[in-house]
Amino acid sequence: MxxxxxxxxxxxxxxxxxxxxxxxxxxxxxxxxxxxxxxxRRNTIEQYANPFGDIIVGGKPVTGSKRTDDGDLHYQRTYTDGPLYAPVTGFSSQVRGSTQLEGIYQSVLDGTDDRLKNPADLLMGKKAKPGNVLTTIDPGVQRAGYKALGGKKGAAVAIDPANGKILGVVSTPSFDPSTFAGSGKDDAKAWNKLNARSGGDKNDDQPTLNRALRQPVPPGSTFKLVVAAAALEDGLYSSVDVPTRSPDPYTLKGTSTVLKNENEAAPCKNATLRDALRYSCNNVFAKLATDLGKDKVRAQAEKFGFNDSKQDVPVRATKSGYPEKMDEAQTGLSGIGQYDVTATPLQMAMVTQAIAHGGELVDPHMVSQVQDSGGGALRSFEDPASHRVMSESNAEQLRSAMETVVEQGTGSNAKIPGATVGGKTGTAQHGVDNSGTPYAWFTSYGESSSGKQVAVAVVVEDSDAARAEVSGNGLAAPIAKSMMGAALG
Structure with missing residues (x-):
């Protein structure tokens, strides 16, 4: 060769x-x-080749699928009352992917999860029928919160204290996921318009931001419940009716800064915890936090869920924070929910949830079951974990003090005829030199004559109210009242 x-x-x-x-x-x-x-591209083609499974609220689907003629993607997502349920469902887009429940349970909803397949399907590599996701959301509670928030920028969360079921997750302004679920020009236009409102400027609406779970802001005076719990648990005061040793006004330790109360005429000098919550006395809780020390306050806050970076409901919630490194003056400010303390509405709802449930916190969750196409359970969340946050007797005392806040104090707008309601208002400052519009907070629980309970937390970040008129009782309490009323019937 x-x-x-x-x-x-x-x-x-x-x-x-x-x-x-x-x-x-x-x-x-x-x-x-x-x-x-x-x-x-084949994955996307396969994903949108058939109708999806659904996300269920109150026994009815709030999602759907429709046939589309756009190229090789045959189906796209549709939403019933999209803006109302967007903070729950998230979105599923042929171009922009999936978020929240749509993203977490994508493989179940599009039928690619191996748990949906029978042995023959696995052997032949065949796609199974999609499954469904059953939520714990109560449509009446969700709608009440959404309607009450209206055009305000804010959020609200409602939880059943006994079992941790999240009954409402509201965030406004919201958006309609249906408008950009496909891959056409109109979808792209809708997405670009939505993004123009979410550029990060302080004036942007950020409608795709889930404020209920992912927007931690200063909790203001609602955090005083955590400090009061720490004081009772530590034994610093044996009862909510024991006078505290609190000068009024109070000078932050190590400084010449005098901390005044919003209502300077309120009887806050040496006030009991009950009256300090009733009149929202800054001097009492700043001194309490300083006397307890940052470590004890932080330990109590963490029992409620603060500083937990893995809070899944199952959507991952942003961490609510209580600082580790502070001097005594900063610790005093943390006692009134300022300095670097932050909380989501979910977190503050968890605080009142635990107080309402006798000091025991049941893990909050907004999915009750993940099912196959025949209704069989792939996973159930009906038996969530729980842990004790405070003693039953101390929780009972705090409930009594919170009821005084509503009946005789700053939370009067949350009263519900025929129901027992306890709450705590908050107005939190933010921005450079407090230049921003204050956040209006209200966190509460309600109990019907039959013993049914609900815990709610509301924050209003921005509204049409004048700065001087911004208050937890004026803006946030009526929203909480609407949601509690819907939950208690």
Missing amino acids: NRTIRRAGTVTLLLVMALMVRLTWVQVVHGEALADSEDN
């Missing part, structure tokens, strides 16, 4: 072998990664 031909044959053989090795390497080592890649 000609030497040149022999050499050419050898080179060709080596090239073929190298190609086979490379092909084997890609298929065996990188095959799964390539198949799961976001850039693999």
Whole structure:
């Protein structure tokens, strides 16, 4: 054989072998990664080849699917009352992916989850029928909160204290996920318009931000409940009716800064915890936090859920924070929910949830069951974990003091005829030199004559009210009242 031909044959053989090795390497080592890649168009085609399963609220689907003629993607997501339930469902878009429950349970809803397949499906590599996600959301509570918030920028969360079921997750302004669920020009236009309202400027609406779960802001005086719990648990005061040793006004320790009360005529000097909550006395709780020390206050806050970076409901909530490094003056400010203390509405609802449930906090969750197409449970959340936050007797005392806040104090707008209501108002300052519009807070619980309970937290970040008129009782308490009323019937 000609030497040149022999050499050419050898080179060709080596090239073929190298190609086979490379092909084997890609298929065996990188095959799964390539198949799961976001850039693999086949995954998107498969995902939108058939109708989806649904997210269920109150026994009815709030999602759907419709046939589309846009190229090779045959179905797209639809939403019933999209803006109302967007903080629960999130969105599913052919172009922009999925968020919240749509994203967490995507494989169940699009039928690719292996738990949905029978042995024959697994053997043949066949796609199964999609499953459904059953939520704990009460449509009446959700609608009451959404309607009451109206055009205000804010959020609200309602929880059943006995079992941790989240009955409402409201965030305004909201958005309609249906408008950009597809891949057409109108969808792109709707998405761009939505993004123009979410640029990060302080005046932006940020409608896609779930304020109920992912917008921690200063909780203001609602945090005084945590400090009061810490004082009772520590034994600093044996009862909510024991006078505290609190000068009025109070000078922050180590400074010449005098901390005044919003209502300077209120009887806050040496006030009991009951009266300090009733009149929202800054001097009492700043001194309490300083006397307890930052470590004890932080320990109590963390029992309620602060500083938990893995709070899943199952949507991951942003951490509510209580600082670790503070001097005594900063610790005093933390006692009134200022300095670097932050909380989401979910977190403050958890505080009142635990107080209402005798000092025991049941893990909050907004999914009760994940089901296959036949209604069989793939996963159930009916038996959530719980832990004790404070003693039953101390929780009972705090409930009594919170009821005084509503009946005789700053939370009068939350009264519900025929129901027992306890609450705490808050007005939190923010911005450079407190230049921002104050946040109006209200956190509360309600109990019907039959013993049914609900815990609610509301924050109004911005409204049409004049700065001087911003208050927890004026803006947030009526919203909480609407949600509690809907929950208690």
